[in-house]
Amino acid sequence: MSRRKLFDLLDNTTQKLPANQQFCVDVMSAIERKNVLEHQKGSQWYKPSSLHCLRRMYFTRIGADEDVSNTEYKSIGMADTGTRRHEAIQDVLLAMTRLGYDWEYVDVAEYVEMKQKEGKCKTLIVKERVGAETKLFDTALKISFRCDGIIRRISTNEYYLFEFKNVASFKFNTIENEILEQHHNQVICYCTALDLEKAFVTYEDRNMCELKVPEIFVVTPEMKEGLINRLFDCEGYVERMIPAPKEESSHNCRWCPYRSACKKVGD
Numbered sequence: 001m002s003r004r005k006l007f008d009l010l011d012n013t014t015q016k017l018p019a020n021q022q023f024c025v026d027v028m029s030a031i032e033r034k035n036v037l038e039h040q041k042g043s044q045w046y047k048p049s050s051l052h053c054l055r056r057m058y059f060t061r062i063g064a065d066e067d068v069s070n071t072e073y074k075s076i077g078m079a080d081t082g083t084r085r086h087e088a089i090q091d092v093l094l095a096m097t098r099l100g101y102d103w104e105y106v107d108v109a110e111y112v113e114m115k116q117k118e119g120k121c122k123t124l125i126v127k128e129r130v131g132a133e134t135k136l137f138d139t140a141l142k143i144s145f146r147c148d149g150i151i152r153r154i155s156t157n158e159y160y161l162f163e164f165k166n167v168a169s170f171k172f173n174t175i176e177n178e179i180l181e182q183h184h185n186q187v188i189c190y191c192t193a194l195d196l197e198k199a200f201v202t203y204e205d206r207n208m209c210e211l212k213v214p215e216i217f218v219v220t221p222e223m224k225e226g227l228i229n230r231l232f233d234c235e236g237y238v239e240r241m242i243p244a245p246k247e248e249s250s251h252n253c254r255w256c257p258y259r260s261a262c263k264k265v266g267d
Helices: 003-012 019-038 054-062 073-095 108-117 181-194 221-240 250-255 259-265
Strands: 103-106 124-130 133-138 143-147 149-153 158-167 198-205
Touching: 019 073, 054 221, 054 259, 073 103, 073 149, 073 158, 073 198, 103 108, 108 124, 108 133, 108 149, 108 181, 143 181, 158 181, 181 198, 181 221
Parallel strands: 158 198
Antiparallel strands: 103 149, 124 133, 133 143, 149 158
């Protein structure tokens, strides 16, 4: 019996559910309730995963009120699965050098310290390690993000951004020789802040646990310049307190936490 049918049954009958069904309903409800109670309003800094719409970027920077989150059990579970799989993958990456492979998982904080000694990444601050990720903040670009990791090929001393994506099968099966376009800005942003030129975007099929690294994603100076210009463009709207133009996408708009604020502004 589906979750919706179970709740409909609760709403339309005075009889108690069998204990097994009641337990199932209550576990899902408790997870949803816990998520709502623990939800914290996001920071007012740019998020690399949300750079697809200037207006959303603008609302983030001015601290606009977010819509009430109606995250359901399934969505919470998928996010949790991705986090736990990332931690499992990281454990393997940490062991690869010891196991004799030509790869080293580089501590992000140590990498940033090395870069700063070279006179680079001067505006980057290491905030903390959160699970398998390292939280970073760039004071110049005004971006706050969590880096999955950095990989070094030992034989060539080349450094690569490591970004892990746990995706549903239907999306995983569309990936061939290129990373998904929806992840371009995020990866470009990370590489800009971390002074990297190449990235391994690693996709895992959430259902079958198959891995793909479709390409070496090369971030060019032109890509970095375009990203920086986009951030500065939005900052101009923030300074003037003028809502940025809406960049509409049915998918992006559907999940945007600022839909109500956007409707008030109009097109």
